[in-house]
Amino acid sequence: MELKKIAVVGAGTMGNGISQVLSVAGLEVVMTDVAAAQLERATETISGSLERLIKKEKMTAAEKSAVMGRIRTSTDIGAIGDCDLVIEAATENLELKLKIFAQMDKIARKEAVIATNTSSISITRLAASTGRPDQVIGMHFFNPVAMMALVELIRGLQTSDATFAAVEALAKKVGKSPVQVRNSPGFVVNRMLCPMINEAIFALAEGLATAAQIDEAMKLGANHPIGPLALCDLIGLDVELAVMQVLYEGFKDPKYRPAPLLVDMVEAGYLGRKAKRGFFSYG
Numbered sequence: 001m002e003l004k005k006i007a008v009v010g011a012g013t014m015g016n017g018i019s020q021v022l023s024v025a026g027l028e029v030v031m032t033d034v035a036a037a038q039l040e041r042a043t044e045t046i047s048g049s050l051e052r053l054i055k056k057e058k059m060t061a062a063e064k065s066a067v068m069g070r071i072r073t074s075t076d077i078g079a080i081g082d083c084d085l086v087i088e089a090a091t092e093n094l095e096l097k098l099k100i101f102a103q104m105d106k107i108a109r110k111e112a113v114i115a116t117n118t119s120s121i122s123i124t125r126l127a128a129s130t131g132r133p134d135q136v137i138g139m140h141f142f143n144p145v146a147m148m149a150l151v152e153l154i155r156g157l158q159t160s161d162a163t164f165a166a167v168e169a170l171a172k173k174v175g176k177s178p179v180q181v182r183n184s185p186g187f188v189v190n191r192m193l194c195p196m197i198n199e200a201i202f203a204l205a206e207g208l209a210t211a212a213q214i215d216e217a218m219k220l221g222a223n224h225p226i227g228p229l230a231l232c233d234l235i236g237l238d239v240e241l242a243v244m245q246v247l248y249e250g251f252k253d254p255k256y257r258p259a260p261l262l263v264d265m266v267e268a269g270y271l272g273r274k275a276k277r278g279f280f281s282y283g
């Protein structure tokens, strides 16, 4: 099963990045979104990103126009009808995803694979909502998609070997390094990364060291390129809190309880870089 024609549902941060890497690899892409403005913004973002590649002499103007030419956009989800693979990258909300899964299941060819870029929703649960649970898989890209090498391929309980193999081949074709993961709260990366950040927040609240000292220690002592608190500011404190809640509720293990300071800061609106204030101040 070769996946040649791909649809991406949801053209936000992740959807436009995913569409870009697919098209750069030579695949035909149809990008859909309920909001026309999001599709316009996504097209501009991709164009700007390719323009930077031209400046760095990593792409020619002719290649850029070929990449842009392979991406169609539509506000009608009906446009996914002739695709081999549909990657859902819409807003992280269970009710919304269930609604989109019902639409995709109805519209996509019966042989088509349905993938989701969800960070926290159970693949098994989304698969079970369709009439093709063996053809559903998690395809968890990382932000920024064009830069990050990893794609976690998450197998729901029902995902078939054929589905996994086809999606794994596609991930490699677009230059990513796939890692196979079983369906479980947080998958692999968020399961390890978010508790580490949460622990840094506990340490800060205890007065173990200042935010700058904690980050400096982890950069120099663990060879991390960025400290845990600066990373949390980058991810967004609300996103960090949401992942900790998913881990806590999913495992019912107190080791995943969100740090009270994290909850407090989210309630204050100190969400990190996007709010210009988190553990550090910006601009």
Ligand code: NAD
Pocket: 009, 010, 011, 012, 013, 014, 015, 032, 033, 034, 035, 038, 089, 090, 091, 092, 093, 096, 100, 117, 118, 119, 120, 140, 141, 142, 143
């Ligand atoms: P985003 O808010 O930037 O984009 C979501 C898009 O979905 C918006 O353009 C919105 O208009 C669209 N949308 C909403 N309802 C829709 C519908 N019914 N049909 C089609 N499109 C619809 O969100 P994002 O950050 O790109 O996240 C998308 C998914 O990727 C989420 O599941 C998220 O958990 C996951 N994810 C995000 C990151 C990240 O760092 N942002 C990383 C990995 C995975």
